[in-house]
Amino acid sequence: MTASLTARLSALKGWRADVTAFAAGLVSALSLPPVYVLPSLLVGIPVLLCLIQGAHRPLVAARRGWWFGFGLHLIGLYWITEAILIEAARFWWLVPFAVPALSAVLAVFIAVPAALVWRAGPGWRAAFALAGTWVLADLARQFVATGFPWNPLGSVWAFPGRLGDIMIQPASLIGTHGLTAITILLASLPLLGWAWRAGGAVLLVLWFGYGLIRIDQPVPPPPDITVLLIQGNVAQGQKWDRSLMVSIFRRYLALTQQAVAQAGGHPSVVVWPETASPAQLQTDPEARRLIAEAADGAPVLAGSVRFDAAGYPLNSLFALGADGVIEGIYDKWHLVPFGEYQPAWLPLGIQVVPGGGFARGPGPRTLHIPGLPPAGALICYEAIFPSQVIDPNDRPEWMVNVTNDAWFGNSTGPRQHLIAARMRAVEEGLPLMRAANTGISAGFDAKGHELGRIGSQTTGILPVALPAALPVTLYARFGLLLPGSVALGLAIIGLIGRSRRRWW
Structure with missing residues (x-):
């Protein structure tokens, strides 16, 4: 200049x-x-x-x-x-x-x-x-x-x-x-x-x-696991339409069957996006049984709404094992102000998500699921917070990010959200698998290299061989x-x- x-x-x-x-x-x-x-x-x-x-x-x-x-x-x-x-x-x-x-x-x-x-x-x-x-x-x-x-x-x-x-x-x-x-x-x-x-x-x-x-640099040997990412591509205006709930659920079951068949019996885990299940998995054993049947014995990580003891809804990720047994639950704790809840510090009466809003989960948690490496769960916008994505006292071997970016259409928002998730993989030295309702679903290794994706506004499945975790990075150690x-x-x-x- x-x-x-x-x-x-x-x-x-x-x-x-x-x-x-x-x-x-x-x-x-x-x-x-x-x-x-x-x-x-x-x-x-x-x-x-x-x-x-x-x-x-x-x-x-x-x-x-x-x-x-x-x-x-x-x-x-x-x-x-x-x-x-x-x-x-x-x-x-x-x-x-x-x-x-x-x-x-x-x-x-x-x-x-x-x-x-x-x-x-x-x-x-x-x-x-x-x-x-x-x-x-x-x-x-x-x-x-x-x-x-x-x-x-x-x-x-x-x-x-x-x-x-x-x-x-x-x-x-x-x-x-x-x-x-x-x-x-x-x-x-x-x-x-x-x-x-x-x-x-x-x-x-x-x-x-x-x-x-x-x-x-060479990396450790990977676990022998294929992650099957499911992208149902359900428009936001249809997600909570009661007349469409059965067809939406059947769509996810069909995609799950297709993904498991493509895996050909290889050890796998199926991942559904945020709130993908119209059924409340906590209280619907039949829905869990149908999911387990579609997964043919593979564990399933599925987004669903559940309710706490006080009757407040939680945005949750369910880990389902054989026969639909609930092996673990993660509850979203970083909620979107004016989107998922009405903040007390600025009560404007604006909340985009219908209803009374979600309750807050306890914080980062590692899911221990039989047959899988420990997984750190992230729901939606939790992936944008550096150094607040995993439990440092129970370090996972991979991260799973489920999200519903249908709210933002085919704009730059879902693409910027994807990049945030990619940066978390590099910072933590952990592979990250991302299932998004309308896209962009993708897999990243522990160095942030993209292993595959399903584009925006597309229905599909993405099998990704789960890469190995790297040793704890300097950033992960000191945050x-x-x-x-x-x-x-x-x-x-x-x-x-x-x-x-x-x-x-």
């Missing part, structure tokens, strides 16, 4: 600066999955830094950061409107407001770093400060109001194919949050001198080299402490130093 352009951007005032920040956020959103236009960050992040540096006080810098975040999330989260349209009869009035409102809230997590970065002044300190405070804000975004860490910038490297496999391997060391910090540092390079750019090139070479070495320490260090280096700027 030329000095004259930097000066012009820094000199922008008022609404012109705000509009420029908004446009920079829109451009930066092109880097997100499934588009992956990474050079857009080489435009958006430097523009944001120039606008922050040109602000005359921290509140102005925060406002410009907010506009950037608003543009970034407005594009990245547009698909949420699809879910509201499913319930348009009840929430038609919410259609023009939902995505802008959520984007406005999430933009605060960029506004605060922008205000802090203002103190650093221009140059490399600002780049360090932005990378550090951005990740610290992302960590807060994972927990504040139950959390919504969707589309971290570290996921922009998860593009398809071998190159993407290579570039996401450092997540096994510092997680996706750590990749976000490095991504922002690299995106800031157009504002820095040639020495810094050369350093960035060296960092990319080291990054690529580590990924290449790790991806080609969010690692990217948090990296981010804090970058923030301190960037903010503690010479600056003639004052907060007042």
